[in-house]
Amino acid sequence: MVDKLPPKERTKIPRQTMPEQDACESAHNFREVNLGLDEAIAQRESQRCLTCADPKCTHGCPVGVQIREVVDLVREGEYLSAAAKLREDNVLPAVTGRVCPQENQCEGACVLARRFNSLAIGYIERFVADYERETGQVGLPERAPSTGKKVAIVGSGPAGLSCAGDLALKGHEVTVFEALHEIGGVLIYGIPEFRLPKEIVRQEVNNMRAMGIDFQTNVVIGKTVTIDELFAEEGYDAVFIATGAGLPKFMNIPGEELAGVYSANEFLTRVNLMKAYDRDRYDSPIYDCRDRNVAIIGGGNTAMDSVRSALRLGAKNAYIIYRRSQQEMPARGEEVHHAKDEGVQFMNLHNPLEFLGNEDGNLTGVKLIKMELGEADESGRRKPVPIEGSEFVMPIDVAVVAIGTGANPLVQSTTPDMATNKWGYIVADDETLRTNKRGVFAGGDIVSGAATVILAMGAGRTAARSMHEYLETGQW
Amino acid sequence: MFPIKESRFLSEDVKLFRVQTPRIARKRQAGQFVIVRIHEHGERIPLTIADSDVDDGTITIIVQGIGKTTRLLNELEAGDAILDVVGPLGGPSEVKDFGTVVVIGGGVGTAIAYPTAVAMKQAGNHVITIVGARDRSLLILEDEVRATSDELYLMTDDGSYGEQGFVTQKLQSLIDQGRTIDHVLAIGPIPMMQAVAEVTRPHQIPTIVSLNPIMVDGTGMCGGCRVYVGGQCKFACVDGPEFDAHQVDFTNLIQRNQMYRQREQESLEQFEQDPTHDLEEAHHCQMEQRFPEVGPRTV
Numbered sequence: 001m002v003d004k005l006p007p008k009e010r011t012k013i014p015r016q017t018m019p020e021q022d023a024c025e026s027a028h029n030f031r032e033v034n035l036g037l038d039e040a041i042a043q044r045e046s047q048r049c050l051t052c053a054d055p056k057c058t059h060g061c062p063v064g065v066q067i068r069e070v071v072d073l074v075r076e077g078e079y080l081s082a083a084a085k086l087r088e089d090n091v092l093p094a095v096t097g098r099v100c101p102q103e104n105q106c107e108g109a110c111v112l113a114r115r116f117n118s119l120a121i122g123y124i125e126r127f128v129a130d131y132e133r134e135t136g137q138v139g140l141p142e143r144a145p146s147t148g149k150k151v152a153i154v155g156s157g158p159a160g161l162s163c164a165g166d167l168a169l170k171g172h173e174v175t176v177f178e179a180l181h182e183i184g185g186v187l188i189y190g191i192p193e194f195r196l197p198k199e200i201v202r203q204e205v206n207n208m209r210a211m212g213i214d215f216q217t218n219v220v221i222g223k224t225v226t227i228d229e230l231f232a233e234e235g236y237d238a239v240f241i242a243t244g245a246g247l248p249k250f251m252n253i254p255g256e257e258l259a260g261v262y263s264a265n266e267f268l269t270r271v272n273l274m275k276a277y278d279r280d281r282y283d284s285p286i287y288d289c290r291d292r293n294v295a296i297i298g299g300g301n302t303a304m305d306s307v308r309s310a311l312r313l314g315a316k317n318a319y320i321i322y323r324r325s326q327q328e329m330p331a332r333g334e335e336v337h338h339a340k341d342e343g344v345q346f347m348n349l350h351n352p353l354e355f356l357g358n359e360d361g362n363l364t365g366v367k368l369i370k371m372e373l374g375e376a377d378e379s380g381r382r383k384p385v386p387i388e389g390s391e392f393v394m395p396i397d398v399a400v401v402a403i404g405t406g407a408n409p410l411v412q413s414t415t416p417d418m419a420t421n422k423w424g425y426i427v428a429d430d431e432t433l434r435t436n437k438r439g440v441f442a443g444g445d446i447v448s449g450a451a452t453v454i455l456a457m458g459a460g461r462t463a464a465r466s467m468h469e470y471l472e473t474g475q476w
Numbered sequence: 477m478f479p480i481k482e483s484r485f486l487s488e489d490v491k492l493f494r495v496q497t498p499r500i501a502r503k504r505q506a507g508q509f510v511i512v513r514i515h516e517h518g519e520r521i522p523l524t525i526a527d528s529d530v531d532d533g534t535i536t537i538i539v540q541g542i543g544k545t546t547r548l549l550n551e552l553e554a555g556d557a558i559l560d561v562v563g564p565l566g567g568p569s570e571v572k573d574f575g576t577v578v579v580i581g582g583g584v585g586t587a588i589a590y591p592t593a594v595a596m597k598q599a600g601n602h603v604i605t606i607v608g609a610r611d612r613s614l615l616i617l618e619d620e621v622r623a624t625s626d627e628l629y630l631m632t633d634d635g636s637y638g639e640q641g642f643v644t645q646k647l648q649s650l651i652d653q654g655r656t657i658d659h660v661l662a663i664g665p666i667p668m669m670q671a672v673a674e675v676t677r678p679h680q681i682p683t684i685v686s687l688n689p690i691m692v693d694g695t696g697m698c699g700g701c702r703v704y705v706g707g708q709c710k711f712a713c714v715d716g717p718e719f720d721a722h723q724v725d726f727t728n729l730i731q732r733n734q735m736y737r738q739r740e741q742e743s744l745e746q747f748e749q750d751p752t753h754d755l756e757e758a759h760h761c762q763m764e765q766r767f768p769e770v771g772p773r774t775v
Contacts, residue, residue, distance in 0.1 A: 179695050181513055181520075181560040189697075218562040220695055224499050246697040250709065257704055257728050259735040266698035274519065274692070283519040283545060283743060284692075285736040361731025408696050410714065 004075065005047055015117035016045040023341035027311045030193040030277055033338055034098070034126075042127040045120050046075040052111055057121055060109030062458030063162070065089045067106055067121055074124055083132035084139040086125065091165030091208065092158065092457065094133060094200045095187060097126025100454045101332050133200070138207050144171035149471045152177060152236040154221040154411060157185025158453045159242035159444030161205070162460030163467075164213050170468045174213045175236075179220040182273060185244060187453070189273040190265075192305050194312070195335075198272075222411040227418070227440060238439045238471055240463050241426060242456070245445035247406040251297070255355025256401070260287050260363030264302045264402035271309045287398050290314035295366060295394070297321050297352055298402035299328070304335035306400045307344050318344050319396075323351040323371050323384040349373075351384065353391065355399060365395045405450050415440075425449060432466040433459065438476050441467055478561040481534055483554050486616040489541040490584055491550045492526075498533030500525070500563050506591040507569030507686065507718055510537065511694040513560040514548055515757040521545050522691045522713075524588040525564060535561075538587035538616070544743040548754050556759070565694040566717045570684070573600040575658035578650070579625075580606045580643050580672055582664020586617050588686055589663040594624045596661075602626050604657075606646045608664070612637035644671045657681050662721065666730055673721035683721040687712050689732060704728050 019035040020026070026033045037045065055068040066085055073082035086093045102108075102122035110118035132138055149172045153160045156178040164174045182188050184201045209215065219225060221243075230236045248263030250256050267286070270276040274284035294310040296303045299322035310318045320339070322329060325348050329336060340346070349371040356365040370390035373382035407424035418437045419427040426442040428435050433443045443459030445451055470476065482494040500510060509524045527536035541547040552558070569592040577596045581589035586607050597603045605625040609615045610633045622628050629646045630638025639646070643664075650657065660683040662672040669685040676683045689712050691701040696714040703712050706723035710716060747754060 179562065180693060181562070189693075218560050219499070220562060220565065223565060223695075224503060224563065246695075248697070248699040250699070250702075252709070256709070257702065257725075257732070259732050263699035266692060266700040269692055269698050275517075279739075282517045285519075285739040285743075287735065288739070360734075361728060410695055 004051075007050055010048050010050060011112070011116050013044060013048050015048065015120055016041045016123065018120075018123055020338075023338070023343075026194065026338075027308075027342035030312055032197050033194050036130055037123050037127045042074060042124060043077075045124060046071050048112065049075070049119050050111055056109040056111055057106040057119070060106045062105065062454050063089050063461055065106070065125075070128065071119070071121075071124060074128060079128055079131045080135070080137055080139060082128045084141070086128055087139065087141055089461075090457070091162050092187075092204050093125055094129035094204060095158070095196060096454055096457070097122055097129050098196050098200075099191060101452055103333065105454065133203055138210075140207060140211055141169055143169055143211060146173070147171040147471065149173065149237045150175070150235055151467065151471070152221075152230045152234070152239045153242060154227075154239065155179075155185055155242040155244060155444075155446075156183040156205075156215065157187065157242060157244050157444065157456060159244070159456035159460040159463075160185065160240070161208065162457040163240050163242065163443070163464045164460075165208060165211070166461055166464030167467060168208070168211050168213050170464070172468070172471060176213060176215050177219045177221050177225075178215065178217045180273065181217050183215050183217065189269045190302070190305070192268070192272055192309050194308065195305065220410065222414045227411065227415045227437075231439060238441065238467050240433075240460075240467060241411055241435075241440065241442040241446060242444045242460065242463075243408060243411055243446045244456075245405045245425075245450045246408045248401070249404045249406055250401055251352065251403060253352060253354055255357055255363070257361075258355050258357040258363040259361050260357075260397060261355055261399045261401065262287070264296075264298070264306050264400050265405065267306055267400045268302070268309065271313070277309070277313055286313065289398055291316045292397035293317045293319070293395055294398040294400070295319040295321050295396045296400045296402055298404075299324065299348075300330045300402065300404070301332060301335055303400075303402035304331045304339050306402050308339055308342060310398070310400070311342055311344065315398075319347050319394075320344055321347045321350050321352060321366075321368065323349065324381065325349055325373060328381045349384065351386065352399075356393065363397060363399060365393050366399060367391055367393050405445075407446060407449075411446075423449075431462075433463045434466065434470075434476075439470070477557040477559060479557045480552055480554050481532070483552065485550075486538065487613050489550065490538060490587075490614070490616055491541070492536060492538050492587075493549075493552070494529075494534040494536050495558060495561060496533055497535050497561050497563075500561065501528040501530050501533050501535050504528045504535060504564040505568035506571060506595040508564035508566050509694075509717065510535065510561050510563030511565060511691070512537075512549070512558050512562075514545065514552075515559055515754065517757060518548070518559070518754075519545055520560070520692055520694070522565070522688070522694060524686070524717075526587045526591055538584060540584040543740050544747040544754075547744070547747060548751070548758060551751065551755060552758065562694065566713055567715070569595065569661070569718055571595040571599050575601065576604065576656055577601040577659045577661065578604045578606065578647065578657050580608070580647065580660065580662040580664070580668075581621070582608050582643060582662075582668040583610070583614055584616065585664030585668075585686075586615075586621065589661060590617055590621055590624070592661055593621065597624045597626075601659075604650070605629070606631065606643045607638075608632070608643035608668070610634070642671070643668065644675050647672060647675050651675070651679055651681075660684070660721075661686075661718075666726055666733070669721060670726040673724070673726075677722050684718050685721040685724060686717045687719060687724065687729060688717070689729060690735060703732075
């Protein structure tokens with residue numbers, strides 16, 4: 001173990017890299033691509049921390065993880081204490097260590113980033129969480145004495161889980177309801193095994209079970225039980241709605257009805273939740289991608305997850321079709337880099353006009369038009385403009401539309417006295433996440449629109465604080 | 477785990493199950509469905525709820541063994557359990573006093589049409605039911621349907637029972653007789669529903685069909701069940717499953733339903749050759765429930 005170095009020495013250490021599976025290999029299996037740091041690399045990386053008095057990294061983290069303290073403990077070799085410190089603010093450290101866009105958050109705020117490469121906080125977080133899991137010595141935080149209050153959480157994705165964790169710690173009796181058969185929401189159905197092994201999510205959920213949180217699968221709130229019934233018939237004192245933004249968007253172009261055209265939600269659900277890649281053992285089918293041309297429309301992380309899944313399903317050519325340039329792509333740099341290494345072909349500045357099919361209704365191609373970037377639009381990104389006369393047809397067998405999601409209306413439609421905005425998202429106060437309906441809070445993607453795992457977790461924590469206050473005071 | 481309280485064959489490959497699902501039993505309305513998954517490696521399939529009993533907390537589902545999953549389900553008995561049952565999903569049938577309602581059930585579709593027929597009768601309609609099947613052995617729920625119908629016509633393709641002919645012929649003859657028909661509900665194989673739509677279209681009789689596209693989650697999340705109605709894209713799981721028959725693009729529905737035909741065929745063949753593994757797995761779930769020390773299966 002190295003002692004704390006003087007600042008100048010620390011900045012001389014290069015940012016450590018994450019060992020990863022060879023791309024030629026990873027492109028053909030669903031095992032995790034990033035392999036994690038070993039102790040030596042984690043040590044060397046933690047030496048780089050400048051131990052700022054006012055740690056900017058924590059301010060950059062939507063859940064306020066006490067990063068400097070965690071890194072200090074890592075440097076001292078106190079990995080389990082580091083993990084416990086991490087868990088004070090984050091119930092899913094092994095998950096966020098893998099899927100957070102750190103470059104825009106903690107690492108983006110890191111003082112080192114100005115002149116050197118930022119501290120690899122995500123890698124360290126993952127190392128600590130994995131160390132704890134592998135040693136089997138998960139230090140579960142202690143729960144406050146029971147308050148006798150019952151709380152229902154609707155949806156078991158990142159917002160729901162983090163809210164459940166915080167409320168359980170405060171001594172409330174927490175039940176999490178999930179519509180699917182497995183707990184984890186987007187972590188299970190949306191993010192592929194090669195980026196987030198399901199076993200890790202299961203273990204985090206088991207930790208939460210050990211904390212006394214009750215999980216109920218196969219319950220669709222709004223259908224099986226309504227929000228009003230949760231209060232009136234099942235005796236809950238408060239409800240947090242964290243259903244996510246799960247309604248897939250389509251482009252409404254001709255041919256979208258053809259067999260072989262998927263929403264990213266369906267494609268990824270079949271692959272991740274239903275294990276369609278393991279066709280010898282699992283019954284759920286997916287359109288045969290083996291030796292076929294597969295095109296994914298979109299440039300976000302979901303598009304990258306879909307296209308890399310397509311490669312692993314045996315696609316001969318796997319394309320990203322994105323209407324802007326690489327620079328505007330919303331996906332994390334790391335995901336784009338992995339996709340490229342694995343052989344994904346990027347067709348930036350292209351936009352689909354129409355899907356083409358044969359007489360049996362099967363997809364055979366896509367008509368594309370080339371785009372160029374014009375003036376900046378309201379989002380500040382340069383607006384893509386079609387280049388007239390540049391249309392051409394590309395043969396494809398499978399298409400995945402990954403252009404975003406909207407608000408699923410199931411809960412809202414059976415809770416008519418709860419306010420929604422014109423896009424169907426639930427209206428909740430920014431600070432308290434209270435809806436206009438007494439005892440009902442909402443947060444995560446169903447309020448904000450599609451965002452990231454960590455922002456949803458941040459909303460879950462805010463909701464937990466606010467719900468705790470309501471449960472304690474009874475004042476609305 | 478959802479225990480099966482009762483199971484019996486209604487015909488050679490059509491089986492009725494009463495499954496313990498208290499919450500669903502309480503909420504379910506005619507026309508709604510559940511999604512079931514039988515074992516850990518199984519797929520999720522939608523099945524319409526035929527009936528429910530709030531007092532004993534059960535729903536009734538009726539299953540025709542066509543593909544692997546439905547064949548496997550039909551191997552289960554009372555005392556077994558289904559791993560996942562989620563619902564009630566989809567919107568309920570529109571039920572009101574239309575006047576004279578013709579309810580048409582084809583094959584196992586009769587099980588789906590039946591609860592709506594009951595609700596239509598309760599709403600004060602004159603209910604005419606036409607039930608069709610390939611042959612006598614495939615006619616199901618005759619007594620139940622008779623009890624809820626003001627008029628009942630049984631049709632078999634081969635004339636082995638009731639009248640010989642298709643349900644559409646009976647419907648056409650009712651129209652030709654000048655009978656006033658205010659509302660038609662047709663549920664059965666897609667070609668049958670399409671044929672019914674063509675019979676009622678020229679007479680502008682409002683006609684509703686219950687669609688059965690491929691579906692995964694059943695909550696509007698995946699978009700796999702999209703159907704095209706009046707040129708609009710609809711999700712059958714949340715916007716349906718019932719739609720205006722005169723607006724439905726049946727050709728597209730048939731094509732989309734054939735997306736996995738080859739794969740389904742392979743699965744069925746494998747299952748028929750050797751169902752042991754799946755049966756073991758389905759039963760292992762029960763073992764885990766009854767004897768937790770068995771622990772999860774590690775295949």
